[in-house]
Amino acid sequence: MSVIVNQLTKVYGTQIAVNHISFTAEPGKIVGFLGPNGAGKSTTMKMITGFIPPSDGTASVCGFDINTHSMDVRKCLGYLPENNPLYLDMYVKEFLAFVAGLQQLNNVESRIKEMIEQTGLEREQYKKISQLSKGYRQRVGLAQAMLHDPKVLILDEPTTGLDPNQLVEIRKLIKQLGKEKTVILSTHIMQEVEAVCDQVVIINKGLIVANDETKNLQAAALQQVTYVVEFDQVIQKQDLLKIEGVIAAQGLADKSWVLQTNTLVDVRKNIFDFAVKNNLVLLSIQKEEEKLEDIFRKLTAN
Amino acid sequence: MYTIFKKEIAAFLSSLIAYIAIVIFLIVLGLFVWVFPDTSVLNYGFSTLDSLFNIAPWVFMFLIPAITMRSFSEENKTGTIELLTTRPITDIQIILGKYFAGLVLVFFAILPTLIYYFSIYQLGSVKGNIDSGAVIGSYIGLLFLGACFVAVGIFCSAMSDNQIVAFIIAVFLCFIAYSGFESFSQLDLFGRVDDFVAKLGISNHYLSISRGIMDSRDVIYFMSFIILFILGTKTKLASRKW
Numbered sequence: 001m002s003v004i005v006n007q008l009t010k011v012y013g014t015q016i017a018v019n020h021i022s023f024t025a026e027p028g029k030i031v032g033f034l035g036p037n038g039a040g041k042s043t044t045m046k047m048i049t050g051f052i053p054p055s056d057g058t059a060s061v062c063g064f065d066i067n068t069h070s071m072d073v074r075k076c077l078g079y080l081p082e083n084n085p086l087y088l089d090m091y092v093k094e095f096l097a098f099v100a101g102l103q104q105l106n107n108v109e110s111r112i113k114e115m116i117e118q119t120g121l122e123r124e125q126y127k128k129i130s131q132l133s134k135g136y137r138q139r140v141g142l143a144q145a146m147l148h149d150p151k152v153l154i155l156d157e158p159t160t161g162l163d164p165n166q167l168v169e170i171r172k173l174i175k176q177l178g179k180e181k182t183v184i185l186s187t188h189i190m191q192e193v194e195a196v197c198d199q200v201v202i203i204n205k206g207l208i209v210a211n212d213e214t215k216n217l218q219a220a221a222l223q224q225v226t227y228v229v230e231f232d233q234v235i236q237k238q239d240l241l242k243i244e245g246v247i248a249a250q251g252l253a254d255k256s257w258v259l260q261t262n263t264l265v266d267v268r269k270n271i272f273d274f275a276v277k278n279n280l281v282l283l284s285i286q287k288e289e290e291k292l293e294d295i296f297r298k299l300t301a302n
Numbered sequence: 303m304y305t306i307f308k309k310e311i312a313a314f315l316s317s318l319i320a321y322i323a324i325v326i327f328l329i330v331l332g333l334f335v336w337v338f339p340d341t342s343v344l345n346y347g348f349s350t351l352d353s354l355f356n357i358a359p360w361v362f363m364f365l366i367p368a369i370t371m372r373s374f375s376e377e378n379k380t381g382t383i384e385l386l387t388t389r390p391i392t393d394i395q396i397i398l399g400k401y402f403a404g405l406v407l408v409f410f411a412i413l414p415t416l417i418y419y420f421s422i423y424q425l426g427s428v429k430g431n432i433d434s435g436a437v438i439g440s441y442i443g444l445l446f447l448g449a450c451f452v453a454v455g456i457f458c459s460a461m462s463d464n465q466i467v468a469f470i471i472a473v474f475l476c477f478i479a480y481s482g483f484e485s486f487s488q489l490d491l492f493g494r495v496d497d498f499v500a501k502l503g504i505s506n507h508y509l510s511i512s513r514g515i516m517d518s519r520d521v522i523y524f525m526s527f528i529i530l531f532i533l534g535t536k537t538k539l540a541s542r543k544w
Contacts, residue, residue, distance in 0.1 A: 049388045053543050074390040081388075085381035087309075089316060101305030102389040144385070 002027050002152050002182035003048065007057030010043050010206075017043045019206035020057060025199070027151070030178035032197030032214070033186040036300050040206040041186040042082050045156050048184075049079045062151050075103070078145035082156040084138055088130035092121060092140055095129060096147060103148040115143040119173065135166035142173065153177060155185040159192060171196050190293040194218070200292075204300040217292060226288045229271060230256040232281040239278070244270045255283075303391070306399025310373070311406065319372075320407055323365050327411045330361050335418055349426040350433070354418060355440040355512055359480055359505070362408075362451050367472030369407055370455030371465045373400045374535070379463045393539045397532055401456055408448035412441065435514035443511035446524040450504055451476050453531035460538040479527070480504045 003025040010018040018040040025031040035041050047054045048061065050070045058065055064072040087095055093112060100108040116125050119139040124132055129140060138158065145153060159170055175196050177183055187193065193200055193214065200217055202210040210217065233255065240249040240257060245267040248260040261267050268285055275282040314320035334341045334357045341353040377383040386396055423432055451472075458472035459465075483503030487496040500506050504527070507520040 046384075051384055051388050051542070071390050071392075074388060077388075079384075079388050081381060081384040083381060085385060087313075087382055088380075089313065094312070098305060098309050099385075099389075101308070102386070102391060104390065 003059065003061050003184060005044070005048065005057075005059040008044060008047055008054050008059055009056035010040070010047060010052070011055040016206050018047070018054075021203065021206070021208050022057075023201050023208060023211050025152075025182050025184050027182045028179060029198040030174065030183040030185065030196055031199045031201060032193040033184055033201050033203065034188060034193060034296060035186075035203040036188065039203045039300070041203060042156055044203070045079075045154050045184070045186060049077060049154055050074055051081075075148070076151050078148065078150035078153045080141045080145040080153075080155045080158055083160075084141040086129050086137060086140060086144075089128065091128055092116075092125050092132075095140065096143060099144045099147050105148055111147055111149070115147055118146070119143045120169065134161045135163065135170075138162060138166070138170065142170070146177070150181070152182045153184070155183065157186055159187065159189065190291065190296060194292055202296060202299055209299040210295070214292075217295060220295070225261050227259045227261070227268065227271065228252070228256065228284075228286040228288060229259060230283040230285075231275065232283055235278070235280065240274075243267065243274050246270075303395040303399045303402075306386075306391075306396055307403050310400050310403030314369070314403065314407055319369060320410075323369050323407065324411045324414075327361055327365055328414055331357060331415060331418075343422060349422050349431050351419060351422060351437055351440065354415060355444060358412075358415075358444055359447055359508065362448055363473060363476045363480065365411075366404070366408065366448065366451040367455045367458065367469045367476065370400075370404050370452055371459050371469040371472065373404070373456055374460040374539075375463050375465045375468045378460075387539075393536055394532075397456065397535050397539065401452060401532060404452040404456065405449055408452060409445065412444060412448070433514070436512060437514075439514035439516070440512040442516070443508045443520075446511065446521075447480075447504060447508050450479065450524060450527050450531075453528045453535075454479065457531040457535045457538070460535045480508075 005021060005023050007020045007022055008018055009016070009020050021040075021044065023031075033041050033044070043052070046052045048059050048066060050066055050073055053067065058067050060066065061073045062076040064076070066073050087098075090098065093116075096112045096115060097108060100111060105111060116122055119142055121136065121139050121143065124136050129137060132140065138161075142155075142158065145155065155174070158174065159167055162170060171192065174183060174185065178196070178198070185197070197214050200210065200212060200214050201208060212220075235255075235257075237249050237251070240246060240259065243259070245261045245265055246259045247262050250258045250260075252258060259267070259271070268287070271285060272282060274280075331354055335343055335351070335354050339345050341357070343350070343353060346353070374383070377386065387393065419432075419437055423430055426432055454475045455468075455472045458475065459468045461471065462468045480503065484500050484505045486492070487500035487503075489496075492499050501523075504524075507523045510517060511520050
């Protein structure tokens with residue numbers, strides 16, 4: 001286990017930003033750290049990276065405790081802070097060499113070359129960071145986080161402000177990194193979680209409200225399927241509830257209804273049979289699966 | 303620490319701050335020592351560098367805060383401080399790296415004024431008629447004074463995210479530390495402790511060292527002053543952890 005968070009807590013004055021949270025992240029897996037704004041995602045990440053100390057509880061990174069072995073933790077951890085702060089008046093290579101110096105690396109030249117290749121910065125490598133676009137700055141941010149080949153990568157919103165092409169590329173890069181490293185990334189984009197994360201930790205108001213593998217959460221989401229149906233005549237709610245598998249019905253307009261089901265059985269056939277039996281014409285039937293997004297909304301709504 | 307030091311020096315050189323600071327320092331001192339009739343050595347008629355060492359602290363009072371004002375406030379404002387403090391280096395290494403970079407800049411600002419010394423050395427009505435001991439003492443005093451101002455400047459920069467605020471507070475603190483205590487001590491209210499109050503100020507020790515006598519008390523004073531402000535900076539940096 002690369003990152004073990006144990007009862008981690010941060011209190012600002014009277015406000016509890018992070019409230020006794022515990023989770024683990026393993027090598028070879030990408031953990032998505034989700035939550036609405038102000039849920040405590042960044043605070044948790046800042047505590048793990050040693051920027052701020054926890055008020056209570058602890059975490060260990062690569063077997064080192066963050067409270068007692070901060071320097072060892074920093075050596076085996078790569079961190080991309082929120083908003084990706086960089087020295088804008090430095091050149092890309094100069095900046096990476098500076099970071100290499102801070103990490104006390106020996107093979108500086110070859111590592112920088114490798115990083116530039118891996119993050120696709122070849123064409124921009126002789127520019128000043130201030131001349132780069134947001135997507136390329138993000139790559140520089142990733143390059144500085146991965147420069148010392150850390151076992152654990154902590155990325156705080158690594159894809160904010162990227163265009164769709166860059167988004168795909170950066171996600172591909174993260175996914176590739178996640179094969180051998182432990183990656184914890186925070187985001188509030190659900191598609192991103194579905195695309196790259198193996199495990200999801202959802203946090204709300206400083207508390208963990210869900211911690212499971214992405215596919216389990218997706219499966220749970222699939223249990224709830226709703227159908228939007230439209231008939232040619234007005235029908236009663238009681239009749240609709242007689243259909244096998246339908247647990248609730250809600251009228252949209254006179255003739256169209258939202259049917260909620262709770263089974264994995266496809267009820268479309270039952271709906272069709274119902275229509276035939278009652279001499280109705282089924283104008284449309286639309287399946288609406290619940291997505292991770294709905295789970296997220298349900299768990300983090302007030 | 304060396305990595306930070308190198309980065310700071312590179313930042314000074316690439317942002318023109320270093321050149322501007324050194325050039326302005328030399329121009330102002332050159333004007334006072336050679337051109338302005340009130341303080342010019344040529345008008346004065348005695349072969350001393352006193353005017354240089356009287357004016358330099360006042361120029362430093364503005365120039366050093368200008369050099370140091372961005373050191374921490376910019377890191378805090380842009381968030382790059384997070385990049386530094388999550389690396390395997392301690393806070394004190396970060397501070398010392400920045401401190402020594404400022405100190406080196408001050409050293410290189412003072413260095414060219416040695417030309418003034420050699421000029422006066424050559425111009426003396428008997429060649430070499432200048433109190434070299436006092437000049438060496440004064441240079442050491444000026445270096446110590448610069449070192450103190452850099453410590454104050456770095457401290458103020460850590461106190462505020464705003465460079466202008468950091469600059470103004472640093473100028474104020476340098477002024478109080480340099481001549482404030484001396485002036486305060488002349489107030490009636492201190493009675494017999496006035497000598498002690500005067501000795502809290504930099505000017506007292508600066509003058510004492512300029513006479514060419516290296517007194518351990520002065521050296522200890524300067525060192526404690528610097529350490530005090532560096533520890534203050536460290537405390538401020540650590541305050542993100544409270």
